Amino acid sequence: MNKFNQARQKQRSDEEQAEMFADTMDMIARERAVSRLFSGNKSLQVHNLSHAVNLINEQLGHEYDNMLMNTSTEELHVLHDGIKTLIHGWQHSNEIDTELVKELQNPQNFSDYQDYIKHLLRLSKLETTIKVLGNFKQ
Helix, strand or coil: CCHHHHHHHHHHHHHHHHHHHHHHHHHHHHHHHHHHHHCCCCCCCCCCHHHHHHHHHHHHHHHHHHHHHHCCHHHHHHHHHHHHHHHHHHHCHHHCCHHHHHHCCCHHHCCCHHHHHHHHHHCCCHHHHHHHHHHHHC
16 A cells, blocks of 8 residues: 555544544533533423423533533543543444453444444443543553
């Protein structure tokens, strides 16, 4: 493979990693929005479907703003390291320790990274898992 093809392949890989990172940060904002919206309650009273959608979108907007304005550099580094480790764990799940695979909620069961992070989101473990991975790496 010549250097041009190697550089092109590296660029595609970097772009894919950046997209996976952005998708994961988006899911973290969604997890935070749902958590704050319910604020410990098991249900949320709404008037109709459009009211529910408006509440969710409003809270999600607040979370995006909050992440942009109030996330410290240190926390960003932890999130960055944790997301990189999570992506690596998903991509190489057959090569990592069995106990870690269990802690990562069996990433080998998901052929798509989006499905994997959505699964962690449904378990309300996405941000927690990423922060543990990010802090463990340091």
